Structures are given as structure tokens and as C-alpha cells.
Amino acid sequence: MSDLRFTQDHEWVRLEGGIATVGITDHAQTALGDVVFVELPEIGREVVVGEACAVVESVKAASDIFAPVAGKIVEVNAALTDNPGAINSEPTGAGWFFRMAPVDPGAVGDLLDAATYAAFVETLA
Numbered sequence: 416m417s418d419l420r421f422t423q424d425h426e427w428v429r430l431e432g433g434i435a436t437v438g439i440t441d442h443a444q445t446a447l448g449d450v451v452f453v454e455l456p457e458i459g460r461e462v463v464v465g466e467a468c469a470v471v472e473s474v475k476a477a478s479d480i481f482a483p484v485a486g487k488i489v490e491v492n493a494a495l496t497d498n499p500g501a502i503n504s505e506p507t508g509a510g511w512f513f514r515m516a517p518v519d520p521g522a523v524g525d526l527l528d529a530a531t532y533a534a535f536v537e538t539l540a
Contacts, residue, residue, distance in 0.1 A: 417529060419507065420526035420527060421526055421527040421531075422483045423535060424483075425439055426438065426440070426443075426481060427439070427440050427506075429507075430517075430523045433516065434489065434515070434516060435483070435516075435520070436511050436513075436514050437480070437482075437483060437512055437515065438507060438510055440506060441507065443506070444510070447473035448473045449474045450472070451499055452471075453470070453472070453499045455469050455491040455493070455495065455513060456491065456513055458489065462482035462485065462486065462515070463485045464482060467479035467480070468480060468481065468482050468513070469513065471499075480512055482515070483526060484517045484522040486515040486516050487516050488513050489514050490514040491513045492511050495512070
């Protein structure tokens, strides 16, 4: 998980070759419970930091997924439409939501590292 960065809204980001893959953290999927539906953003959509751009619904609640950095959506994980449970089983793997081209790829480095995120989550308990 050292290649991941995190937001206080419980999204994770992995930057590879200038493209940021975004999903929700294990903490978030545990809190949500069994995921039953996902609404993904449109490819080509431009988003700003903190903008709600996807929705995840579980047996407990519906939650917005926020853009961790500004940029353009370049790909969505269409497999989640048929298998939203991948978010529960592999939140930082096959359960990713979308990929985006950040306006400033360096902004990903400004997000929380794994240790800082873990300490943040502990304050929520």
C-alpha cells in the first residue's frame, strides 16, 4: 500500500504513468457493508477536487465518491456494474472506480500517505 495516497473522505489514489486510479479504502467498504450498486462518472467528465463524481450504494447507505484531485475522467471500471461486490473483496485492487488524468499529477503527492491515513482512521474509532 506504499504506492497509495488517501483522502480524509476515504478514497485511495494510485498514480501510474500520469494516470490516477481511484477507489475507496478498506475502512470505507467495511463501514458501508455489502456493496450492491455503483454509479460511475462519465468518461471525459472534468472534475475539481472534492467534487462528488460517483456513488456507491450498500445495504446500509449510499455514499458519494469524491474526486481526490482535479482532472478528467479517462476510464471507468465497468466490471463493477455487474460485480459491485469487488469493492468489498478487493477495495484497492479489482474494486477501483475510475481512472483520471490529473491537471497536476504532483497533487497526488499532497494527499495522505498510508501511515497518516491509518492514524486518521484511528481517531474515528
